[in-house]
Amino acid sequence: SFMCSVTNKKPAQASITKVKQFEGSTSFVRRTQWMLEQLRQVNGIDPNRDSPEFDLLFENAFDQWVASTASEKCTFFQVLHHTCQRYLTDKKPEFINCQSKIMGGKSI
Numbered sequence: 361s362f363m364c365s366v367t368n369k370k371p372a373q374a375s376i377t378k379v380k381q382f383e384g385s386t387s388f389v390r391r392t393q394w395m396l397e398q399l400r401q402v403n404g405i406d407p408n409r410d411s412p413e414f415d416l417l418f419e420n421a422f423d424q425w426v427a428s429t430a431s432e433k434c435t436f437f438q439v440l441h442h443t444c445q446r447y448l449t450d451k452k453p454e455f456i457n458c459q460s461k462i463m464g465g466k467s468i
Contacts, residue, residue: 373395373396374395374396374443374447375393375394375395375396376393376394376396376399376416376440377390377391377392377393378390378391378392378393378423378425379391392423394418394421396443396444396447396448397448397451398418398419398420399416399417399418399444399453400417400418400419400451400453400454401415401416401417401453401454401455401456402414402415402416402417402437402440402441402453402454402455402456402458403415403416403417403456403457404433404437404455404456404457404458404459405457406457407457407458407459407460410430410431411430411433412426412427412428412429412430412432412433413425413426413427413433414426414427414433414437417453434459437455437458441455
């Protein structure tokens, strides 16, 4: 699982946090965290197949992710795309192999 969080500090800082939920537990454990500015590429892997897998490429790291469902992945991409448009002024990450509805849909 994962979270996209935005702080209320000025200027606003957005980060992406990877969390893990262990079987039988209701709580999440934080695994890794990156600042949104470090994100370089979002790779949906296959836009023609509803799969939960995707890759995120950061400034100095490559990370493989798996959402709980393909639908959750789609929602995360929409939120992430909207957050990048809103908070990143300079280098925005490229979204590749993503379904077109993610880029053109309503912002969440």
